[in-house]
Structures are given as C-alpha cells and as structure tokens.
Amino acid sequence: MTCYSVDQLQNILANNVFNYTKDPKKAAGRALGTMVEIITFYLLKSWGLGQSLSIERSLAEYGNPDITHNVEYSLHPILQQCEVFFSEKLPITSTKILSSIDKNVFSITRFEKSNNSLLTSDLILRNSCLIASSKELYSSHLVANLDFISNDEYKIIISQQYEKPYAIFECKRVGIEEGIKKGPQSIEKAKQGAYVARMLSSLQKVRMPSGELYGLIYKFNNEICIKPYAELMTEIMESENPSLLCDFILTVGVVSNHGNWFTSDNHNKELKVLAQSYDWLIFLTDKGLSEFINHILLDSESNFEPVKKAFLESYNTKRKRTRFTKVQIDYKADQTLQSYFNDNLIGVENWFNVISPKDKSMQELKSQIFRLKDKNWKEIHSL
The missing domain is CATH 3.30.1660 (Dodecin subunit-like)
Structure with missing residues (x-):
C-alpha cells in the first residue's frame, strides 16, 4: 500500500474531488481535518466509550461559568x-x-x-x-x-x-499554504486550543522558574494542593476524593501534520504550546492518515464502498446534505467504519505517537480514561 504524505493526500483530493471549488487545496485541507475527527471518534467508539460520548458540547471554564467553549468530544459519567x-x-x-x-x-x-x-x-x-x-x-x-x-x-x-465530563478530546489541524514557510493562522489556532485546554479543568499547570512543571488544584475547605505535575496527576488518578475529582477534566489533544511543517520528533513553537497545555497530546502520523484514506477512498476494495460513496456525495456539486462528518454520517458508512476500527484496533492505535507526557503510550492513555470512567461519579458529585 502506498504511503502518502499529508501534502500529497491534500493534492490528490484537491485534484480529484475538490477541483470544482474556488480553492481546491483549502477544501481538501478541511476534508483532511474531517478525517482526523472521524478517526478520533471511531477510535473512542472502538474503545467502548460510545455511550459516554458527546459531540460539540458547550463546557464552562473552571470557576468562571460565564465563559463556555464547545469541545469536539467529551466523555461523561x-x-x-x-x-x-x-x-x-x-x-x-x-x-x-x-x-x-x-x-x-x-x-x-x-x-x-x-x-x-x-x-x-x-x-x-x-x-x-x-x-x-x-x-x-x-x-x-x-x-x-x-x-x-x-x-x-x-x-x-x-x-x-x-453534564460535567471526566475527559475531553480536541482535534487540531493547523497547516500552511503552499509556498509559505509559516502559516499565519497556525500559532493563533495553537493558542486557542491551549487556552481551552488550560481553562476547563480544576487541575492548573504552573511553571516554576527552573522550568519544572507543577500542578495546582483547589480542594475543599479552602485548601490548595500543589505538587510536581506528574505526581499530582497520579494522585488524582488513584483517588476517590471528591475534592480532587469533582471538577477535574483530563484534556487530550489530537494533532496531525498538515503542511509537513513539524513531526512528532521535531516540535516547532505551535506544537510546544499545545504539548504543555493538554494533559495528553497525541500525534496522528502521516502513515496512519494515509492508510485510512487509502482504504476508504483510493483503493478499490468493495468493503469500503459505502464510506467512499458517503464521502463523495458529501462533497460533490449536487449534494443535498452532508453524509460524512463526525456529527452526521451515512448509516452504512458508519457500520463499515465501526467494523473496520473494531477489527483493526491495534493497528489504528499504532497510527498515533504520544508527544506528551514523555515516554507514555496509547495504552497508558486508554488506561487513564477507563480509570476515570469507572469511578463512582454519583458519589463524587453527591448525586
């Protein structure tokens, strides 16, 4: 199977699917962003989290309910x-x-x-x-x-x-235009994602003068707990203490390489901003995105025909309504994707590299998610 870079995939879609639009490259880039969202959605479903999942829910900032933010995916008790x-x-x-x-x-x-x-x-x-x-x-x-x-x-x-989730997943697609070294919008998108990641959870990140990252969380009875970030995160995961958990949200960012201007091993400013803001930042590799698009669009495998048809019908000039997004999708395409992700879960998980925390794996992320899912949230929230 041919492995394309994201730039190559974008050009293939621009030339073969979006050639009728005013800006085929831009339209293809947006479609790639949809692909990243759909991969993330079906990964969460294949982990067995479908019943906890909400899409584009509006969540209030911690301690500041007047300001809310829509997040792509939130996991709720x-x-x-x-x-x-x-x-x-x-x-x-x-x-x-x-x-x-x-x-x-x-x-x-x-x-x-x-x-x-x-x-x-x-x-x-x-x-x-x-x-x-x-x-x-x-x-x-x-x-x-x-x-x-x-x-x-x-x-x-x-x-x-x-209403209060225990985790959120946000997909970030920040890219550049052809012939330009830096995308003027890229750092602004990174800052926006970083702001939301930092403001939703009761666990606040604090950088010491030495550069060491600490975590700060407010506990009941006006007590403030501050410890090295990794140590405090471990304590929260192992705890059943309502004062640690009731407003805690695990934040996960999903990024992919649009424009070939960074890799999971070569972090530029934008990626560093996101990595220090989310609790977890995972990187969807070119290989993973290429494999997915090859299967559902470029290969002639009949098993994926419902997905290919839904995608093409969503983007042709005669489309009546969208049939291929994270919110709305053709039923047969959904069934095909569910089977594909369930049957190839280990391979799909290998599409991702963990950027932060360092030296962690997708299995450890999955373990943290399920530790949160299985907590007694009725007792934690006094319901």
Missing part, C-alpha cells in the same frame, strides 16, 4: 441507561424515542426535548444524538445511540450523561 426497541417508520426523532421510554423505569419529566433525529428517512445517522437536556436534574442530558437494525426493528440505547 453515565447516571442511568435504558434500551428501547421499536419498529416505527423513519425518521427516528427525539419525540418518538422519548415516547417509547418506560416512564416507570426512566423518568424524563424534567427534561426538555431537542429537535434532533437519530436516523433520518434517507438513513443519515446522528452520532451521540442529544434528545433531551435538563438544567434541574443533576444538570444532565439524554443521548441516544443506535445499537443495531434487524428486520426493521431498531434497538436504541439511551444514556443520561452528567
């Missing part, structure tokens, strides 16, 4: 969960889903319904579909996921997610 089966005609709307819930098992009286559809009449699936939210009941929201379709019967899993 699940307060309760139920399954529903029904065989009504499409579309599957929030109204239909909520009306099918057994109110004796799962009370929804304090929730406000959304206008989202989980599955449209033309089989466009809404990932992590928000169907209702509540500001009263623990400040939570209801998210529906389509589990499977069998003989025109739909199985849907509904999760009540607590």
